[in-house]
Amino acid sequence: MSTMSTRLKVGWAVITVLVLLYALFPVASIVATSFKLPSELNTGTFLPSQWTWTNYNEILGPEGSARDLFLPSLRNSIGISLIATGIAVVLATLAAYAIARLDFRGKRLILTTALGVSIFPVISIVTPLFNLWRNIGLYDTWLGLIIPYLSLTLPISIWTLAAFFRQIPWELEQAAQVDGATSWQAFRKAIVPLAAPGVFTTALIAFFIAWNDFVYGISLTSTSRARPVPAALAFFTGASQFEEPTGAISAAAVIVTIPVVILVMLFQRQIVAGLTQGAVKG
């Protein structure tokens, strides 16, 4: 039995390492590429022979050729994603609260519609949106991206939050009221601490969806007024027409990954749910 379990352990370790390699190799490759000189891109080695900040200079430095393309798009991406996330979370919280706690007609309809919207293929509505946005003046604006992003983030936010809210023992609110709390105090001291992890997780998911979008980003923008990073990367050019922009793109990709990593690190604790355990007997 013990030999078996040791073998099992080794087996699992091997599988874990394989999965990690599979998942992280592209990331490592991009990081390595981002530190290569443009002349080294095609040498076929994994690590750069000489580590250099040239590519980062290209996109961030005062003299960089891609700077005017990258920095405004970074600003657009952060702004649009944050606003879309904020609106989605507020709306989804209210909707999910109603769905989880109240009985009203059309509850199922709302949930099914939300599900229907979320499985609708993005690519099929991009062209009509493009025409509509140009006619009403939303083309190439922040709002023109925020609205379609909401259609992506709202359904999944409503679903995850509604599922989360259903687990909250609402009896706690009553217990708090009996303990001497006002309705508002009961909500703030008993329910909000329990709901917060769910809201954080949902906000994070919504943010990533908006942050990663490419199709809307490239179709509904034309200038640096509203173009987000994923779309902007497609417009990178090399220092000369004989140079590939791969190095600069890699550097930009590394930069845009950083906020995602930071967010996950910051909210790791909140994301870990299971906080509601033990409130009531399961």
Next chain:
Amino acid sequence: MAAITLTDIQKRYPDGFHAVKGVSLDIADGEFVILVGPSGCGKSTLLRMIVGLEDISEGELTIGGERVNERAPRDRHLAMVFQNYALYPHLTVFENIAFPLRLTKGQFTEEQIREKVSFAAKTLELQDHLDRKPANLSGGQRQRVAMGRAIVREAQAFLFDEPLSNLDAKLRGQMRTEIARMQRRLGTTTVYVTHDQTEAMTLGDRVAVLRKGELQQVASPRALYEHPVNLFVAGFIGSPPMNFLPGEVSGDVLRLPIADVPISAALRQRLGDRRLVIVGIRPEHFEDGAVASRQNREGGVTFHADVDVTEWLGSDLFAYIPFETNPQVAGKLEELDRDLDGEGLRTQLVVALASDSRVRDGDDAELWFDAGKILVFDPETGDNLTFDADQARTLDEQNEQDRKASLERAHAREQKQQARTA
């Protein structure tokens, strides 16, 4: 601490369901009152109306002499222990207990809060768990934290909503005595909802039996057991439940399916001109015929019966005896069975015999029962024809005296203990 008075309390839900139909109840200061009944009898609704989580449709509720119908839960100063504890999962045990104190904002200093919480923790033996989260506690510990939260409040009254139903049998017994001890010690008015009649009988100074939103009887446990006011109360209180048999009046005897019982003069008067009645006999009023004659017990009736099944429990021997019921009372008894959450299986007699009885299943046993202890019910209304109001009142008065004496004893013990520690 305060008296609670319910006057003709009604509860109608918006969908028209009439859950509580005019309940009036006086709960004295420091009294332990149990609301008991089968599921759906409105006992929890009544409790939630007292605490303020449900609106009162009609009637008046006063706490400490003041009308509180319109007050929010927080202004009624009651403490409640919920069925599933309702602990705050993000707070430690200490903070859970301190929660009601912290809500009073500025009324207590940090020092006072710590003092009160540690007193409550000591009372409930929770000192070692104050830094833990509810998720890491056992069921019994969570239950005690919920009680701790009630204690620190120094509330007008404690309300319990089936607090022990989530615990296993052994723990339930322990917590039951714990609740009784705490109530005596603190002398706080307590209303306790349960469907478990063991809890009702052991804990309550007085027990209120509810059925379909109507109060059936409010009495001390003993009065309830010995002098139930009707068929429902008789069937609900007692485990195993009382046996109900059809009884035909035939000359000088009451003819039961198992035996004939002579009708005494007193009983004759109460029977009036009824031809058919329902007779209730508690299982423990039966005895093995051999044992009864050995003990020379009198005033009984001896009969023979085929024993179907026996269960030996150490302290008792239960024997089950099937019998044919009278179709004229079968409907009434079936309805009663449904009211009591029964399964309506077969009509059988349960008799509790001495544990050294040699009666076994399949025997044609000689059995005996105490004819003086039988109860007779009207088959139409279910009223107890043998109900003795004077006796019941005497039992209640005795019980009230016992309660006051035990409160005083608990008080004296407390003071002695304080004097010793001081």
